[in-house]
Every structure is written in C-alpha cells, then in structure tokens.
Amino acid sequence: MTVQANMAGAQPMARRFGAVLPLLKGLVAIAAVLLAVELLVIAFGIRPYVLPRPSAVIEAVLRTPGAYRDAMIRTGLETLMGFGAGALFGIWIGVAFSRLRFLRETIFPIFIVSQTIPVIAFGALVVMWFGNTILAKAVIVFYLTFFPVTVNCLLGMRAVDQKQVQLLRSFGASDREIMRKLRFPTALPHIFVALRIASALGLAGAVVGEWFGDTTGLGVLLLQGMYAENMVAIWASILCSAVLGIAFFGAIGLAEKRIVFWGGESS
Amino acid sequence: MTYDPMSPSQHALARGVFGGLALFAIWELAARLFDLPSYILPAVSEIIARFWTARAVLGEAAAYTLGEALAGYLLGGAIGVALALAVTLVPQLRKVIVPAATAVNSVPVVAFSPLILLWFGMGVSSKIVMVAVAVSFTMFVSALAGFDRVDERSVNLMRSFGASRAAILWKLRLPTALPLILSGMRLSTVRSLIVAIVTEMLGAYGGLGWVIYQAVIVIDFVQVWAAIFVASIASLGFFAVVSFLERRLVFWR
Amino acid sequence: MKRRSFLSTALALSTAMVGAPAFAQDLEEVSLRLKWLPQAQFVGFYMAKAKGYYEDEGLDLTINPGGPNLLTENLVATGADTFGLSGGTDSVFAAIEKGLPITCIGIAHQETPFVFVSKADGPVQEIADFKDASITTWFTGANYVLFGMLAANDLDRSSMNIQPQQVSVTPFVDGQVDVVTATRYNEYYSLMTRVGEENLKRFVPEDYGVSFPRDTLIVGNEFAAEHPELVQGFMRATVKGWLDTFADKEAAIDLIMQEAPTLERPHQEFMLDEIEKIMLAGAAAEQGLFTIDMDAVESAHQILVDYDVLGGPIDLAAAFDSQYVDAIPSAERLPE
16 A cells, blocks of 8 residues: 555545646636736736746746747647657556566666756766657656556556456456456546656656757757746746647646546545 | 555565665666766766765755655645545545646646746746646545545535534545555655756756756766766655655554 | 768769769768757858859768767767867867868967856956956866966966866856856857847957967878878868858858758858858958968967966877868958
C-alpha cells in the first residue's frame, strides 16, 4: 500500500476536474487572477524586473505570435511523441513485469536508480547519441514518463482480486481473456493517474531537452529570456507552458472519463 | 498483500543487486573493449576510483545539495499539508485552491527556474524555493486524499461527544491521513534532489549541480559521472530513510 | 531536415552502388555548433548560410545552437558536430590538455569580450580601489582575467571580497556590489538600459595588460585531416558572411530577428556594433577577421598556467592552426 495509496486519493480528485466545465471555470479564474496581479503591480508600482504587468506579457506574446505558437507546437510535439512512447512502453513493461518475476526483480531496481539521475547533466551525451533532432527531446520525455506508468500499471495489475481471477478461470477463461476482461480494466484507473503525473514530468523533460542546443521551443525562449534578463519574455514563456500543461492535463482527464466510464477502483 | 516495488523483500533485493552488477559489468566491458574516451563513456572503475580521490569535494557538495533539498522538501511538505488542511477545514476554499494548485502544477517546475534564480539569487534560497514548489503539489494531493478518507460520520460522532475541532483534527483526521501524507513524502524525495541539482546547474555557489557544471567546463567527465553517482546514491539514501520513518510511524498498518 | 539528410544519404549510397558519377551539386553535410543560442553575436554564420556561401564551397551546413552545460569542444571532438564556435582560448586549452582531438582554426573575438564595471559615482574609481571593493565575476574563466589584472597592478586579491556572479546584474544595480563583470554586448547593455551609460565606469582588461581572446572556431582533427579543402572552404564562406554582415548590419539584424523573433531588436543592434569592434580589434585590424594572434593566445595561456588552471604549458603550435585563415589574403578579410 504505497504508490497505490497515493493514487486511491488522487483518483476522485482527478475525476472532479477532468471535465470541460471546471476547465472553463479555471480559465475564468486565471483571467481574474491576471487582472488582480495587473492592478496590484500598478497600485504598488512594482518594478518590471520584479514582476511585469500581465498585460505587458500578453502584449509580448501578441507582438510575435508566430514565435510563441511555433515554440508551443514544437514543445507540444516533443512531449506528445515521448509521452506516447513512454505510456505504451510503461504499460507494456508493466504487464511483462506482472508476469515475469525474474525480469521484474532484476530490471525494476535499475529503473528506480535511473530515475534518480538528473537528465540535464547528460546534455552532451544526448546530442551525441540522438543528434539535434526532435527525437532527442522525445527520448528525454520518454525517459521521464515511462517510469510512473510502469509502477502504476504493475500495481494495478496486482490489485486484481484473486478470487475473481479464479472464478474466471473456473469458467475456462484463458490468460489472455483474463488480461483483457479483468486485469487490464482494473489497472486502467491506476494507469491514468500515472499518465497525469507523467504529463507534467514529460513537459518538463521537453523544456530541459531544448536546453541542449535547439532553435525553437519554450525551453529556448526561457533560456533566452533568462540570460537577457528579460522578465517579460520569461513570463510569456511560462504562460505558454501553462497553457500546454493545462491542455495535456485536461486531455488526459477527458480521455479517462471516456475510457474508464465505470469510475475506477473506488466503485 | 500487494506487491510493493518500492520496498522489496530480501530475495528481490538480491536480484536487484545482481541486475545492477550485471549492468556495471557490461558498462565496464564496453568502455574497456572499445577503448572509449572518457568524454564519451568513462569506465565504472574509473568513476569509483574518483569517489575516493575527490571525496572531499564530492562529500561537501553532496552535503550542500542534500541540505538544500531537505530544507525545500520540508518547506514544500509543510505548505502542501497546510493547504490540504485548509481545504478540509474550510470546504469553501476547495473550489479556489484545487484548480489554482492544478494550474500551477501543470507548468513544468523548470520553467520557473529562471524567474526564481532572478528573484532569489544564486544562493541556497533559490534552490530551496524551487524544491518547495516541486514538492508542495504532490504533498497537497496526497494529504488531501488522506484527509478525504476521513469518515464524516466519525467526525459527527466525535463532535456529538463534545470533542473540539482541534481534538478531532489531532485524534481522527491526522492519524487517518498520515499513511497517505507519508507516502507522498516518500514519492517526493527523489524529485527534491533532482530539482535542487538542476537549479544548481543554472547558477549556484556550491553543490553537486555546481560540481557537474564546473567539471563540464574543464572537460573532466569522470568528475561529472562521479557527481551523478553520488547524486544517485544520495537520492536512494534519502528515499530509504523516509521509507524507514514511514514504516515506523504507520506501524499499525 | 532529417528526411532530407536521409534522402541524400540514400541517394549517395545508390549512386555509389551503381558506380554512377556523383552529382555536380554533391554537397558534404557538415554542422557548426555555436556556443549559445542564436543572437547577433553569431549572425555572420547565418548570413553566410543565407547567401549560399557554404553551398558554393560544397558544404551543406547546419547551424546548431549551444546551451547551458553543452561543451562545443566535446561535441566537435566526438564528431557529433563538424565545426564549432567554442567558448574561447580558455576552453581550447582545457580541451587540448584533456586530449580532445580538436584544433582551433580561427579566433573571432580578438580582445577580451567582457569588462569590469563600477558606478561612476561609486567607491571604485580606479583599479587601486578594487582592494576594498565587493566584486562579482564569473568563476568560469573571467575570474582569472580579473586575477591577472590585479596581479599586473600589484594588488592583493586576498583583501577583496570576490564572489561568483549570478545570472542577474540586479545586485550591482541595487548597490549591493561595487564591481560587476559584463560582456560588452550583453550584460553591459542591461546595465546601460537600467543605470544609464553615463553612470557607469568600465575597466577594460587590455588597459591593464591582460588579454583573453574568446569565441574560437574549432574543427575536429580527423575531419581536418581528411578534408582540408572543406575546412578551407568553410573558412572562406564564414569570412565572407561576416564581411557582408558588417557591410549591411540592418539586413543582418533582420536575419537574426527572423531566426529568433522574441529577441529585442535594439539590443541585437547594440550587440552587433560591439561584436564588430571586438572582431576587428587588435591584430585583426591589420590582418583581418579570424586572425590567430599568437601573442594574445600566449598571454592568456600564461595566466591560466600561472593560476594552475592548466597543469602545465600545452603545445600551442599544435592547438592553434593558422593555415586556413592565413590562406585568405588579409585584404579579403577586411571590410572595404
């Protein structure tokens, strides 16, 4: 009862804001917050180096909309590629681990250790191995996303009630059928929790990946802003990351609502 | 009787060690057979030898980074639990805090790093803030899930016996939520160290990230790897300590 | 890009297999790794590419930006990139000392590209005032330039408060620091816009007997041995690109703004003006762009040996190879 316990709780919460309406409400709330910050900055005369006015930030985005749009598309694409591969691999290896104990006990610890390594330290290695392509960034996203999916898939597979397995088996169900009809559906809610965690991690991975010498992407814009001490540009990039992050988060929530319509483990 | 990959049995531990050793053996062989230069892949033996020769530098850096990570971890944990508590005790807050926290969390933490470095400087405080930001959301979600598990009928029962709010909190809510809070804390350990190191690499006066940054500049890749090994060991150690505390504190489960 | 390279490889393979003659337009695929993200500091390379100068020399050049924790020497040494615009003489020395198979074939910044700055009305008016000052500098090479300047002026740095400098110049602007380090094209611009140039005082390393040429062009030894003519071609195209840049700075800024639209145009214009001065300073004023001034290299080398940054002297003659740049007459390396 560990990662699982954490998930059990995250579950109802996730369902609550997976839908569209709360998302809309959230957008309204964000607009309200931006307005409040704008007024505060003006009222207290806060220097732009400390905090620029939100309107200045939005204006910066609108001045070169193409640059920010391209950056979002690029970063979004990297995240999507790596995330898709990471999710599929995570589920696949999670299923394999649940069946093959030797594999699980030998490889899993290496996976755990791999997650303690800061990717940013290996910029040069990533470029050497995967070049300066979008693939290199996707690999980093993959590296960060597959692990939570593996863990939760494995836990979900093992959360299956053994009595149900035996029941199905007594009706002559094959392993394959048990997997399809019982194990996998049971694991799905767990997997979705992991996907939600992984989406934020994956986006961070894409941003860091762009620090290894790239021409477009939100990570590039962030770096440029940082070294030119251009607070407005930094905030504009953060704003774009937020939009991407919320979109990913919302999309996974929606997918979950569609796929796990029966309401997950707590029902 | 669920399998817990995070706290393996003796048997599994042995297999894990076997897997690690096998990996090291392949690595060492690859580095030696192909005679790889250290800027591509240094041999494991070289890296381990460097542990000893650079023990003073690496030890000091590890302590520096662990200190930052721990401070940010505790701060972030406190913020997360406090927010969850606020949401539990004042349900009206939930509609505000939960979406706001989700929105902040959907921005990758690294995106805040330029800002936090410019606001808090290159010293220890910027690392602590970054770690706190990274940790607080996980803690908030975990703690909120824990508090949500409290049965409101029990709360009403205690109240009918005249228990104060504080008493209900201390005797019922916290013990019920504790397992989830602690598992959240355990999940946040590794992340806190990585965030501290990443932030150090962008600007710092010390720590493992700083050692890595310096080593890259003087093209000392054995040092880079040695620092990464130390970071990895420190993460696992931190993780183990928190897991141990968790098992001690939730002994009744 | 990826697809094109795949296609061209496939084409090259198929022509090789049937033994057909190579196409007239058979370009060698090469890459240039910059030391940082696109900005006016590197616009000459983009100019040469845009004008097709690299293609004229038989090169299909991709320009790869740099980033934090990416070392240009490392990527060129492994063959991940063919050419590099690397940190400077300091990073070339370090790479040679560590045995990386690279050679410096040209130097872009003839003088130290950074200066030390104090406030015009502050406590630091001359170099002697450094002794009681609080100073911040980058501990990635600039610190040794500072040490060298202090030593050349008989100042004891143990009495000073020298701290690593952060990404921001704000502590200096706010008066917490007396002396700050600034690149002439980047931080100095931030300082000018925030404090005003008339309120700043510059300490230029060259005025105190120290020089630290930076922004070095490097190439992998294996590639240079196999394709000296391509290295020569790269050099020729690069010089032409920079001369065109200085001839029409407006167009050059347009080009870089196209490459990185979120940059601030006035800043980039200032940067290009400064870069022009730095690239045409010192020996380059007579001999032309990318001149390797061995006297300046030796002086930088000496500082790093003196401060034990280098374990001992390195073979400078092997590390710096002037043949490619010298093959282009000085007249063709100077603006008209």
